[in-house]
Amino acid sequence: MTEIGHIALIIAFLVAVFSAVASVIGVRVNSRRLVASARIGVLAVSGLFTLALAIILYAFVTKDFSLRIVAEHASQDLPAIYTLSALYADKAGSMFFWGWLISLFTAMLSLQKNNYYQKIKPYALSILTIVEIFFIALVTFVVNVFEKLPSPPVDGWGLNPLLQNFGMLVHPPLLYLGFAGFAVVFALVIAALITCSPSSEWNIGVRDWAIFAWCALGIGNLVGMWWSYNELGWGGYWAWDPVENAGLMPWLLGTAFLHSIVMRRQRNYLQTWSYYLIIFVIAFTLLSPFITHGGIESPLHGFYGSPFPPYILAAILIAVIGSLWLLYIRRQYLEGEQRPASYISREGAFLLTNIILAFLVFIIFTGTVLPKVIEALGGTRIVIDRSFFDRTCGPIMLVLVFLMGACPLLGWGKSAWHSMKRNLLYTLLATMVIAIVILLSGIGNWYAAAAIICGFPLVTICLDWYRGTRARHRTSKKNYIRAFFSLLNSNRARYGGFLAHIGIILIALGIIASSFYDIEKTVTLNIDESMNIGEYKLTYNELTLKQDKTKVSAIASMSVSQNGRLTGVMHPSYDYWFRHKTHFAEVAVRTTPAEDLFISLVWTSYDPEDKSATFRVLVNPLVVWIWVGGGFFLLGGVVAFSSREKQPARVEG
Amino acid sequence: MKKRYLVGTIILVLVVGYLFYLSLGSSVSYYVTVSEFFFKGTELYDTNVRVAGKIADSPIEWNADDLKLRFTITEGGDNMTVIYQGAKPTGFKISSSILVEGKYHSDGVFRASQLIMKCPSKYEPEE
Numbered sequence: 097m098t099e100i101g102h103i104a105l106i107i108a109f110l111v112a113v114f115s116a117v118a119s120v121i122g123v124r125v126n127s128r129r130l131v132a133s134a135r136i137g138v139l140a141v142s143g144l145f146t147l148a149l150a151i152i153l154y155a156f157v158t159k160d161f162s163l164r165i166v167a168e169h170a171s172q173d174l175p176a177i178y179t180l181s182a183l184y185a186d187k188a189g190s191m192f193f194w195g196w197l198i199s200l201f202t203a204m205l206s207l208q209k210n211n212y213y214q215k216i217k218p219y220a221l222s223i224l225t226i227v228e229i230f231f232i233a234l235v236t237f238v239v240n241v242f243e244k245l246p247s248p249p250v251d252g253w254g255l256n257p258l259l260q261n262f263g264m265l266v267h268p269p270l271l272y273l274g275f276a277g278f279a280v281v282f283a284l285v286i287a288a289l290i291t292c293s294p295s296s297e298w299n300i301g302v303r304d305w306a307i308f309a310w311c312a313l314g315i316g317n318l319v320g321m322w323w324s325y326n327e328l329g330w331g332g333y334w335a336w337d338p339v340e341n342a343g344l345m346p347w348l349l350g351t352a353f354l355h356s357i358v359m360r361r362q363r364n365y366l367q368t369w370s371y372y373l374i375i376f377v378i379a380f381t382l383l384s385p386f387i388t389h390g391g392i393e394s395p396l397h398g399f400y401g402s403p404f405p406p407y408i409l410a411a412i413l414i415a416v417i418g419s420l421w422l423l424y425i426r427r428q429y430l431e432g433e434q435r436p437a438s439y440i441s442r443e444g445a446f447l448l449t450n451i452i453l454a455f456l457v458f459i460i461f462t463g464t465v466l467p468k469v470i471e472a473l474g475g476t477r478i479v480i481d482r483s484f485f486d487r488t489c490g491p492i493m494l495v496l497v498f499l500m501g502a503c504p505l506l507g508w509g510k511s512a513w514h515s516m517k518r519n520l521l522y523t524l525l526a527t528m529v530i531a532i533v534i535l536l537s538g539i540g541n542w543y544a545a546a547a548i549i550c551g552f553p554l555v556t557i558c559l560d561w562y563r564g565t566r567a568r569h570r571t572s573k574k575n576y577i578r579a580f581f582s583l584l585n586s587n588r589a590r591y592g593g594f595l596a597h598i599g600i601i602l603i604a605l606g607i608i609a610s611s612f613y614d615i616e617k618t619v620t621l622n623i624d625e626s627m628n629i630g631e632y633k634l635t636y637n638e639l640t641l642k643q644d645k646t647k648v649s650a651i652a653s654m655s656v657s658q659n660g661r662l663t664g665v666m667h668p669s670y671d672y673w674f675r676h677k678t679h680f681a682e683v684a685v686r687t688t689p690a691e692d693l694f695i696s697l698v699w700t701s702y703d704p705e706d707k708s709a710t711f712r713v714l715v716n717p718l719v720v721w722i723w724v725g726g727g728f729f730l731l732g733g734v735v736a737f738s739s740r741e742k743q744p745a746r747v748e749g
Numbered sequence: 750m751k752k753r754y755l756v757g758t759i760i761l762v763l764v765v766g767y768l769f770y771l772s773l774g775s776s777v778s779y780y781v782t783v784s785e786f787f788f789k790g791t792e793l794y795d796t797n798v799r800v801a802g803k804i805a806d807s808p809i810e811w812n813a814d815d816l817k818l819r820f821t822i823t824e825g826g827d828n829m830t831v832i833y834q835g836a837k838p839t840g841f842k843i844s845s846s847i848l849v850e851g852k853y854h855s856d857g858v859f860r861a862s863q864l865i866m867k868c869p870s871k872y873e874p875e876e
Contacts, residue, residue, distance in 0.1 A: 258839070328839065329839055330838075395848055395865045395866070395867050398867075439753065451757075451758075451761065452761075455761060455765055458765075459765065459769070462769075467780070476779060477779070477780040477781065478777050478778065478779055478780055479777070479778055479779075479780045479799045480773070480776050480777055481776050481777075481778065481850075482776075483775065483776045484773060484776035484777075487776075488765075488769065492765075618816055618835060618836065619816075620813040620814055620816065676840075677842055678839075678840050678841065678842045678845070679837070679839065679840075679841070680839050680840070681839060698836035698837070699811065699813060699836045699837065708813060710813055710816065710836050712836065
């Protein structure tokens, strides 16, 4: 059975080689038959890849431990739902899954009927097929994903309990969706460069794929943060670990790319810049597996003993050098580029956003790879801890938040500054009033600080929406709610963008509040003892031991009272997993709009006589707004993605 | 126009450079293994370092009342005693790979400010 999977991948490899060549030659010699057969080849590769995936998943579900990948990551007692987690917990399995997504997207692209990019499609398919060849080669010839064990074990090694979590079920595929989506964007843009197609022919199609990839990647990163917060028990969600940076950097560059294509569509600015951006987006999506497969050491996560990094590094170099060379020989075909008439204008803000995002990536990249580079050059091994990233990236990100606020106030073009002065005054005033009211109401100082920083962009966006809605209400006599929705509907790309901005601002709010104003305490309590933290009093009532086949859990009952009123009982637990011979804490989190109460049971003896236990308790302000912001972000992405313009838009304020 | 770009870029480079300069110095520490640490003699005493090793097969003392953890890490034939104020992190067990951050003092004890478990994505069964 599993041999069929291996053979399917080998056939897929051969077909992909044929398609990659046939697609380009077919276009060059103008042979419709050759192009058509290349397209069928693309579909066949996708079909064969899917067959191989089905065979692997079947092996996981039936617990076929003769397969290395199953034996190393699954076990008899692994719930079926975590089969997928087990697949991408493997070095070859994760690349296999990623490659499968690319083959799927390539097939989708070949079937897409719209005419945005008929002319460039054969080249784009050829580029994507070359990417597929790379992935198939990695999981077939470098490491055989269908590798058999000489003597199959009775039971597998089992999946890391930390990965047996909903967050880890969806985090990797979301990232891979984003990476694979950007591969399609890259292929389309490079194909356009090869054929010298004017951007009006492919801008919209590229934008759709880019929004999709960017949205999936952003949500994927957020789910990773959520997992880290709820599963790792350290009370935080972001540690500037190399693997986290690996997911963040392509997203930041993707954000810059999206903003640059808005500019080129609206105003024909930033054209060459956007080519550079997409080249580096692709380089960074490949840097991500380079890091996670051990190219750069990460304590948080790594595929141990992966042989892939040199191959990935080679692929990065080929992609970057090849694309830059192409950009160079095509330089005279790039359309004439205009420059903004005034920099205090919306186009100025877009420009600045692009530059800042690129700098941000540069800093994170430097901080991430510098230790490795120094070591490779024969220097001493060093580590750069997270304070470097906090201090450099924090202020820069605040500037971005400010720009999100300034953008709706700015019009396109030269007269922008004049109309902005009054707007700016009003909104800053409104922001100050909100901050002062919060300060006086005594909820807490940190809310005022966070409100000043994040309130300004929120106010300007709401003001912009209010004005638009009022205008529509007046002209069309619709009621305010219907007027509001018709406003959103009138320019989904623009308002989707604003929704995503609201999401990012809320995320910033949560990050600011929870990084500067959290309280943390670790204490050991006996039954009936209490502790105080912030406004809370926690009383340790009971500890119950529960045992099943995989683990023994010590579950604590803690009654929580806030300002003297009993508000509930929380149940953090401390689990000992027999197979892994170690402890994992299941945290309990009580979420309110104002703050999270986070309890992690970090030690107890499991001795029925001695129920004393150690708790790590945190009060994290406004954390929930990070996840709510994620919801807005997703909504914004969906709204922008759903916009269907037939004509390339020009200038709309 | 060209001039404005240039001025803007220069300002940005200066700002970023300044941030780099401010941050890098205090954020960098040496990263060594246990045996490398002792090979350097007393050079790395009393400085902030990250030391990599495995948790040794020797008693792990945990005092729940004053939240003190005492254990030994080993690598390349050298051992180092570590004291940490706080509970065992997830995945803490004998022969796990661990990174300890803190300072080694001349009394022969490493006082860790942070423990980082190297979290492998697979668990190899014990022989």
